[in-house]
Amino acid sequence: xxEITLDPYVSRYATRARGMGASEIRALFAVASRPEVxxxxxxxxxxxxxxxxxxxxxxxxxVREHGPSALQYGGGQGMPALRARLVEVMAAEETAAHPDxxxxxxxxxxxLDLLGKLFCDPGDIVLAEGPSYVGALGAFSxxxxxxxxxxxxxxxxxxxxxxxxxxQVRAAGRTVKxxxxxxxxxxxxxxxxxxxxxxALAELARRHDLLVVEDNxxxxxxxxxxxxxxxxxxxxxxxxxxxxxxxIFSPGIRVGWLSAPGPIRDKLVLLKETxxxxxxxxxxxxxxxxxxxxxxxxxxxxxxxxxRERCEAMLSEMAAELPSSCTWSVPxxxxxxxxxxxxxxxxxxxxxxxxxxxxxxxPGSAFHADGxxxxxxxxxxxxxxxxxxxxxxxxxxxxxxxEVELVEAVYRGRG
Amino acid sequence: xxEITLDPYVSRYATRARGMGASEIRALFAVASRPEVxxxxxxxxxxxxxxxxxxxxxxxxxVREHGPSALQYGGGQGMPALRARLVEVMAAEETAAHPDxxxxxxxxxxxLDLLGKLFCDPGDIVLAEGPSYVGALGAFSxxxxxxxxxxxxxxxxxxxxxxxxxxQVRAAGRTVKxxxxxxxxxxxxxxxxxxxxxxALAELARRHDLLVVEDNxxxxxxxxxxxxxxxxxxxxxxxxxxxxxxxIFSPGIRVGWLSAPGPIRDKLVLLKETxxxxxxxxxxxxxxxxxxxxxxxxxxxxxxxxxRERCEAMLSEMAAELPSSCTWSVPxxxxxxxxxxxxxxxxxxxxxxxxxxxxxxxPGSAFHADGxxxxxxxxxxxxxxxxxxxxxxxxxxxxxxxEVELVEAVYRGRG
Numbered sequence: 001x002x003e004i005t006l007d008p009y010v011s012r013y014a015t016r017a018r019g020m021g022a023s024e025i026r027a028l029f030a031v032a033s034r035p036e037v038x039x040x041x042x043x044x045x046x047x048x049x050x051x052x053x054x055x056x057x058x059x060x061x062x063v064r065e066h067g068p069s070a071l072q073y074g075g076g077q078g079m080p081a082l083r084a085r086l087v088e089v090m091a092a093e094e095t096a097a098h099p100d101x102x103x104x105x106x107x108x109x110x111x112l113d114l115l116g117k118l119f120c121d122p123g124d125i126v127l128a129e130g131p132s133y134v135g136a137l138g139a140f141s142x143x144x145x146x147x148x149x150x151x152x153x154x155x156x157x158x159x160x161x162x163x164x165x166x167x168q169v170r171a172a173g174r175t176v177k178x179x180x181x182x183x184x185x186x187x188x189x190x191x192x193x194x195x196x197x198x199x200a201l202a203e204l205a206r207r208h209d210l211l212v213v214e215d216n217x218x219x220x221x222x223x224x225x226x227x228x229x230x231x232x233x234x235x236x237x238x239x240x241x242x243x244x245x246x247x248i249f250s251p252g253i254r255v256g257w258l259s260a261p262g263p264i265r266d267k268l269v270l271l272k273e274t275x276x277x278x279x280x281x282x283x284x285x286x287x288x289x290x291x292x293x294x295x296x297x298x299x300x301x302x303x304x305x306x307x308r309e310r311c312e313a314m315l316s317e318m319a320a321e322l323p324s325s326c327t328w329s330v331p332x333x334x335x336x337x338x339x340x341x342x343x344x345x346x347x348x349x350x351x352x353x354x355x356x357x358x359x360x361x362x363p364g365s366a367f368h369a370d371g372x373x374x375x376x377x378x379x380x381x382x383x384x385x386x387x388x389x390x391x392x393x394x395x396x397x398x399x400x401x402x403e404v405e406l407v408e409a410v411y412r413g414r415g
Numbered sequence: 416x417x418e419i420t421l422d423p424y425v426s427r428y429a430t431r432a433r434g435m436g437a438s439e440i441r442a443l444f445a446v447a448s449r450p451e452v453x454x455x456x457x458x459x460x461x462x463x464x465x466x467x468x469x470x471x472x473x474x475x476x477x478v479r480e481h482g483p484s485a486l487q488y489g490g491g492q493g494m495p496a497l498r499a500r501l502v503e504v505m506a507a508e509e510t511a512a513h514p515d516x517x518x519x520x521x522x523x524x525x526x527l528d529l530l531g532k533l534f535c536d537p538g539d540i541v542l543a544e545g546p547s548y549v550g551a552l553g554a555f556s557x558x559x560x561x562x563x564x565x566x567x568x569x570x571x572x573x574x575x576x577x578x579x580x581x582x583q584v585r586a587a588g589r590t591v592k593x594x595x596x597x598x599x600x601x602x603x604x605x606x607x608x609x610x611x612x613x614x615a616l617a618e619l620a621r622r623h624d625l626l627v628v629e630d631n632x633x634x635x636x637x638x639x640x641x642x643x644x645x646x647x648x649x650x651x652x653x654x655x656x657x658x659x660x661x662x663i664f665s666p667g668i669r670v671g672w673l674s675a676p677g678p679i680r681d682k683l684v685l686l687k688e689t690x691x692x693x694x695x696x697x698x699x700x701x702x703x704x705x706x707x708x709x710x711x712x713x714x715x716x717x718x719x720x721x722x723r724e725r726c727e728a729m730l731s732e733m734a735a736e737l738p739s740s741c742t743w744s745v746p747x748x749x750x751x752x753x754x755x756x757x758x759x760x761x762x763x764x765x766x767x768x769x770x771x772x773x774x775x776x777x778p779g780s781a782f783h784a785d786g787x788x789x790x791x792x793x794x795x796x797x798x799x800x801x802x803x804x805x806x807x808x809x810x811x812x813x814x815x816x817x818e819v820e821l822v823e824a825v826y827r828g829r830g
Contacts, residue, residue: 044488052482059474067467071665073459106521106691113690117557138689142532250486252696274553275528275690276521280698281667 028352032360038392040314040379041360043187043335045247049306054294061293062285074281076273078104078257082284085291086257090243092297093219095230097241097259103268104279108217108244108256112139112180114271115213115240118264119177120145125169127179129157131338131367131376133187133215136180145177147369154329156193157181159200166208178211178240184228185218185334188367188378192332195228202234215242218334220300223308226332237261245287247335248300253283307335313386314379314393321397323404335382338364340375342400344407347377350399359395443767447775453807455729455794456775458602458750460662464721469709476708477700489696491688493519493672497699500706501672505658507712508634510645512656512674518683519694523632523659523671527554527595529686530628530655533679534592535560540584543595544572546753546782546791548602548630551595560592562784569744571608572596574615581623593626593655599643600633600749603782603793607747610643617649630657633749635715638723641747652676660702662750663715668698722750728801729794729808736812738819743794750797753779755790757815759822762792765814774810 032039062070077083083099090097105111112135120126122144128136130149137147148169151161162179169176181201183193193201205212214231222228232241244256260268272278290296311331318328318337325342339361341347347363354360364376379396381389447454477485492498498514505512520526527550535541537559543551545564552562563584566576577594584591596616598608608616620627629646637643647656659671675683687693705711726746733743733752740757754776756762762778769775779791794811796804 047486048483050482050486052478055482055486056475056478059478060471063467063471063474067465067470068463069667071462071465071470071667073661073666106695109689110691135689135692142686142689246488250697251488252484252486254691254693254695271557274524274550274557276525276669277550278669280521280669280695282665282698282701283695286697 032355037358039360040392041362044383058289070282070285074278077269079284082288095233101259102257105256106254108242109135111242111258112136114268116140116143124177131188134366137369178213180213182215188336189338190329190331190336205235205238212239217244217247221304222333255287310381313389314381317390317393335380337379339377342404346374354399357395357399359392447770452773454775455807456777459798473704485697485700489693492684494699497703510648516674517672520671521669523657526657526673527551529683531555531558539592546603549781552784593628595628597630603751604753605744605746605751620650620653627654632659632662637748670702725796728804729796732805732808750795752794754792757819761789769814772810772814774807
């Protein structure tokens with residue numbers, strides 16, 4: 001495993017692969033990381049778009065003005081000045097927060113891990129969209145929680161379906177620890193929860209005393225610049241909000257955070273200290289100064305436009321090239337398109353063939369805890385430039401046409 | 416809890432405090448962090464000693480030459496080039512390793528947390544020196560393992576005592592998951608395991624098939640520049656080695672690592688990905704370049720001399736000022752002196768009084784999982800300059816003299 005540096009999202013998939021061994025999948029994706037392969041698999045933001053003179057200005061000022069502090073240990077909750085800046089980031093999506101409620105974490109992923117550690121006992125139930133973020137499934141299942149999926153459509157999670165699941169599980173005498181959701185530009189489906197449903201979900205959380213974990217990595221990357229009310233803003237006492245700078249600045253600084261009701265926050269600070277003592281002060285200072293001295297909102301607007309263009313390249317090429325029996329989501333923002341394959345195709349089985357055809361994706365089963373999603377695929381448009389995306393879609397279309405022909409031949413043979 | 420930024424070591428103590436509530440202890444240490452108090456409590460290295468022109472040179476080159484990669488996600492095992500440098504750091508203590516065996520973690524603390532997560536089920540036993548590192552006790556107990564202490568003396572852990580404990584626990588049908596030890600310049604006791612005992616412990620690990628977790632944050636900070644054979648070098652198949660750059664470069668970059676037998680390493684990489692996807696690439700690049708382009712061994716030698724001088728200031732002032740019924744360890748290196756108070760004194764009860772006298776320490780019970788250590792104290796000499804250390808010891812001596820008088824008066828009253 002040593003010398004292969006996989007996209008961590010892809011790597012997470014490899015550990016959840018069914019059928020194939022994890023090492024086999026890792027080997028496959030190691031091939032997929034070769035330059036001749038168009039990877040529509042990863043979830044890596046296009047960090048090359050940042051202004052590196054500005055970044056260097058920030059890091060230099062941090063080291064020269066705050067060196068001994070930046071290179072020292074910090075507090076378990078995170079740097080107060082940074083927490084105040086993260087509150088400003090939340091304010092850009094009209095979500096009120098106080099620096100006291102914020103805990104800085106190693107990306108959003110550590111927030112999910114700490115929540116799993118705090119809440120999940122073996123056999124507990126966590127509800128989540130189907131499909132859901134692979135890293136969340138991994139974090140909760142590491143504490144032996146069981147994820148039950150709830151249906152979603154083009155308007156996101158269906159509140160009635162949440163209520164049905166909840167009632168059903170509670171009637172069976174089991175405990176639902178929380179609902180995990182990515183309401184905006186969901187990973188992997190690309191869709192956003194409608195405002196009506198946000199209101200319904202907030203009401204449902206209050207009525208059923210249901211804790212909601214709202215994961216919001218992509219919220220600011222809306223292709224129309226639209227802002228939706230966060231669940232945290234609608235039901236603050238029932239929602240733990242998870243944010244990250246990974247998609248609006250840099251994943252390489254590993255600065256995420258959560259904003260939680262007081263008693264939960266206190267416990268999470270203690271768990272954070274147990275997990276790694278404290279966040280890197282150096283990267284916290286860098287994040288604080290980036291947000292405080294650089295035009296970060298203009299940078300977010302530039303990212304938004306860049307990803308919108310890439311998404312459009314992907315969607316238009318899909319419309320032109322994919323077999324007519326394919327359907328897919330139309331992203332409101334974020335990084336991903338969710339593709340449903342023609343009937344009888346298996347995305348996992350098709351992956352090796354796709355990689356031979358020099359295109360990679362993540363099979364849909366990675367995003368389900370229950371073996372569903374075999375006929376589905378996550379395509380990402382965040383990293384490759386538009387022309388490469390189009391080329392990748394054409395290669396995938398070719399593989400799909402061959403597979404469809406094969407399936408039809410088999411059916412004709414049977415008929 | 417929000418605005419108080421505690422030394423994370425002290426903060427860990429606060430969460431383990433017995434008798435007083437954690438919030439009470441936090442409040443006490445918040446007072447202790449005022450500038451008029453000499454803190455002999457924390458474990459923060461003297462980062463002000465670094466050359467910040469050199470650090471700025473490193474960060475600037477990283478951002479300008481590797482910006483898009485440094486600000487991107489990395490692989491779960493850590494940057495291959497950094498892992499190769501960490502192998503060089505281990506070589507400076509004559510411990511052979513291969514970059515493939517190394518997993519980069521968020522300080523040594525995360526390595527301990529991941530080991531707890533991998534090995535510890537509720538009720539499992541972990542053996543450790545008594546006293547032992549407070550962060551390790553927290554990490555293992557978070558997975559509901561029970562720590563049993565093993566006696567140590569001026570030559571470190573006593574191998575016969577390890578064997579007795581092991582036999583005893585196994586005879587009772589319980590599982591010992593591993594022995595956790597800081598063999599060199601131990602935190603908190605300041606002593607080092609003798610070479611003879613290292614050989615005996617390695618032999619014991621092989622004979623009893625006992626896994627050893629060797630935590631080595633202070634190894635290179637030997638006051639005489641002495642190098643001792645690591646347990647990992649003596650019994651590689653039975654030892655997981657935990658290292659960190661926190662004490663020889665910077666804790667603010669949060670770069671630690673572990674070096675483990677292959678099957679354990681593979682599982683730890685997966686757990687690392689679940690915990691936070693990957694290490695900060697920015698701080699990994701900084702660490703790699705620091706080790707690769709700067710005279711890091713000269714810096715370590717400078718730190719060694721600086722801490723030796725501070726340790727000597729502490730020891731000579733203790734000899735001159737403390738009541739004759741006190742005894743203490745003589746550190747071979749590292750950051751800490753372990754002080755045994757005169758009979759009938761309780762370090763926890765005395766803490767508020769000490770802080771009123773403007774000196775802080777960590778009571779010994781923090782370093783025991785079983786309530787022992789009430790008559791003991793950890794004193795650190797890493798952060799304050801020598802004159803402040805002397806002043807702190809004088810203040811502590813004054814408190815101790817008063818306490819001893821009080822105890823004697825009580826005994827006289829009884830007699």
